[in-house]
Amino acid sequence: MRPRLTPLNADAPHLLAVMLLTGLAGTALRLLSDPGETLPTLLLTGLYLSLPLLAAAGLTVSQPRRGVCWGAGLGAALAAAYCNYVLMDPQYNQDANIGLGLYLLGGFVLVLGPAALLGGALGYLFGPQEQSEPATSYLPLWPWLKPLGLPVLGAVAAAGVDYARTAALTGLALADLLIGAAFLAGSALLYGLLLSLLPLLWLRGLAARTGQPRHPLAAFWGICAGLALGGVLVRAWPSMLAWPLAALLPLLGGVLGWQTARPTR
Structure with missing residues (x-):
């Protein structure tokens, strides 16, 4: 049996944009609530906190079933927005930014992963059932x-x-x-x-x-x-x-x- 990788879902560009904007919304709400924050700080922090979501996106946008793809992507994005908003609150983000650091190091597995699984399961049960078309030609995987x-x-x-x-x-x-x-x-x-x-x-x-x-x-x-x-x-x-x-x-x-x-x- 030839090994292969599932191609990107046809909705991948739109889903990726929605995921990034949703994750950035949590960061923007937290930073904009502090009038002392500047636009460069907002942009740099938003890019910094998008890493776990980008890591999770690679697993969600490759799902062939459309409902699973969108459900997993939105689940991870909503979890990322919540984490970005809460972990940047000075009330929770204390002790040398330990909470934020742990999220950046392993949040894509410990937090966004379960959220994507839950969203994907809901998308499988209630979402669209269309699937992406497989690749038309075979490419060796090893290269x-x-x-x-x-x-x-x-x-x-x-x-x-x-x-x-x-x-x-x-x-x-x-x-x-x-x-x-x-x-x-x-x-x-x-x-x-x-x-x-x-x-x-x-x-x-x-x-x-x-x-x-x-x-x-x-x-x-x-x-x-x-x-x-x-x-x-x-x-x-x-x-x-x-x-x-x-x-x-x-x-x-x-x-x-x-x-x-x-x-x-």
């Missing part, structure tokens, strides 16, 4: 899995950078430092793989429809390289400005990969 090694290497490098910085600034025992580095590497790895799932499904579907995989595959290599470099950047440069730069790196890598792909002879 599309090899670029995922770059986010793996990036997660290890990010953990190494964080370990070196923490060891230099604190007097923690070696065992505690290694446990923290392993936890960070695991979280960064999950983020890298989940964030790469959305472009993987889209670019592989594009290659299957056109029968020309060279440029989409090269773009996916660039996106994975950008994700790996972005993960290292945010650990090496602990600044809010690092996050928008890290978000631009996969986009830049994808464009460069597409443009530099050698034409098919």
Whole structure:
């Protein structure tokens, strides 16, 4: 049996836009309730808090059944909006932003995942039953899995950078430092793989429809390289400005990969 990945649902662009806007609504309501917040702060914080939702989006927009796709996506988006609103409240977000940090590290699994499952179940029971059309041509899966090694290497490098910085600034025992580095590497790895799932499904579907995989595959290599470099950047440069730069790196890598792909002879 040939291994394959389910292509993106036909409603994926609309659902992704709705999910992001819903998640940003929670952030906007919290920040706008404080008159001291500025528009740059709103934009940077919104981008920062969209990471768990983007990670969950890769799993929701690939559901072939339309009702499941929308139910899971809206469930994750509503949960993200609620978390963004509550966790940014000074009443709950205390003790060095521990609650917000835990949500950013694992919220896409512990919070958004169950919400997506519940929404998907409701969509399966009560939503539309139409399904996406399968890809018209078969593409080998292995060439599309090899670029995922770059986010793996990036997660290890990010953990190494964080370990070196923490060891230099604190007097923690070696065992505690290694446990923290392993936890960070695991979280960064999950983020890298989940964030790469959305472009993987889209670019592989594009290659299957056109029968020309060279440029989409090269773009996916660039996106994975950008994700790996972005993960290292945010650990090496602990600044809010690092996050928008890290978000631009996969986009830049994808464009460069597409443009530099050698034409098919």
